[in-house]
Amino acid sequence: MRNMMTKAAIPVFLLLAIVLSPATASGPAISGKIAQIRVYAQPINFDPFDAARTRFGALEWRGGLVLTSDHDKFGGFSGLALNGKGDKMVAVSDRGWWMSAVLKYDAGRLSGLQNVRFSKLLNARGRPLKGKRWKDSESIVALDPGGDLSRLLVSFERRHRILKYAFGKKGLRAAGRAIKTPGALKSLKYNKGLEAIAVFGKNTAQKGAIIALSERSLDKNGNIRGWILNGPFKGDLKVLRRNEYDLTDAETLPGGDLLILERKLSMFSGLQFRIRRIASATIRPGAVLDGKVLIESGMNRSIDNMEGMSLHTAPDGELRLTLISDDNFSILQRTLLLQFALPGKG
Numbered sequence: 001m002r003n004m005m006t007k008a009a010i011p012v013f014l015l016l017a018i019v020l021s022p023a024t025a026s027g028p029a030i031s032g033k034i035a036q037i038r039v040y041a042q043p044i045n046f047d048p049f050d051a052a053r054t055r056f057g058a059l060e061w062r063g064g065l066v067l068t069s070d071h072d073k074f075g076g077f078s079g080l081a082l083n084g085k086g087d088k089m090v091a092v093s094d095r096g097w098w099m100s101a102v103l104k105y106d107a108g109r110l111s112g113l114q115n116v117r118f119s120k121l122l123n124a125r126g127r128p129l130k131g132k133r134w135k136d137s138e139s140i141v142a143l144d145p146g147g148d149l150s151r152l153l154v155s156f157e158r159r160h161r162i163l164k165y166a167f168g169k170k171g172l173r174a175a176g177r178a179i180k181t182p183g184a185l186k187s188l189k190y191n192k193g194l195e196a197i198a199v200f201g202k203n204t205a206q207k208g209a210i211i212a213l214s215e216r217s218l219d220k221n222g223n224i225r226g227w228i229l230n231g232p233f234k235g236d237l238k239v240l241r242r243n244e245y246d247l248t249d250a251e252t253l254p255g256g257d258l259l260i261l262e263r264k265l266s267m268f269s270g271l272q273f274r275i276r277r278i279a280s281a282t283i284r285p286g287a288v289l290d291g292k293v294l295i296e297s298g299m300n301r302s303i304d305n306m307e308g309m310s311l312h313t314a315p316d317g318e319l320r321l322t323l324i325s326d327d328n329f330s331i332l333q334r335t336l337l338l339q340f341a342l343p344g345k346g
Helices: 012-020 167-173 183-187
Strands: 035-037 040-044 059-068 077-082 088-093 097-106 109-120 137-142 152-156 161-165 176-178 194-199 210-218 224-228 235-239 246-252 258-266 270-278 292-297 306-313 319-325 335-342
Touching: 040 109, 059 109, 077 152, 077 246, 077 319, 088 137, 097 167, 109 167, 109 335, 137 246, 137 306, 152 194, 161 194, 183 224, 194 258, 210 246, 258 306
Parallel strands: 077 137, 077 306, 137 194, 194 246, 246 306
Antiparallel strands: 035 109, 040 059, 059 335, 077 088, 088 097, 097 109, 137 152, 152 161, 161 176, 194 210, 210 224, 224 235, 246 258, 258 270, 270 292, 306 319, 319 335
């Protein structure tokens, strides 16, 4: 198992070098077929200096894990989807790999992963995606918010597109079929492009629409470009870029509000992340979206390169957000699974 050194112990200049020039972890290779692997889970506290603290911004801490594995394809997770109950998950890595697992809880807190399976993402012909520009998967979302994982969308940057997977029928062997996207996606930056997708509930004002947002492809005013792909408010929009944060994922709430996950990496403060909540009524074509910050944390907390986010309802009715980090396959970064509760019913 890897050495679990805290982020606060890593010099910022060294962390910058790690993130920009990721190393490759050692371990046995995995073939193109589905492989069942072992994942080790170590519980962590979000505040490593005060285990009793649970309130962070507007969110309540509900437990987290450091995940490690001996397999060299484990890591780099950039997108996360949980089913409506929160007991099953699917993640994608930016090297074109699926990971599916059953989530285990102890007294309502994350305690581990079981039945962890790995396989390569496939194209429409059922063949593994090849080359970084084709397999750079960045976000994953279920087409049935709050339901099962039978139909999944995966977004890709570099070759900016969205593939639909019939996951309920084929699982990790499902073929990805492209959905229609705006031609403007071709103008997105090569490595700052299609980073986040989310699906609104059918009973919201957006009526099941898909929203797609870039990481840091900016308009002339410095705002992050995005689109509502279908539904009554189809069209382009922007997200106000504040404080040099880049956008890494998005999720919708039952009432139609939008959550955006953001990340910042600087020489002076190291890694930071935050989540903003954008009101449903403002999500319209031509809008510049902005909202209240729910949480913002840096390296004095148990964070890493937070890239994926998913929402589910706990057995007690509590709405929970789960975040996953991209460790860049570096021995000095970590794969974290963090879970928080949101106040109210969304």
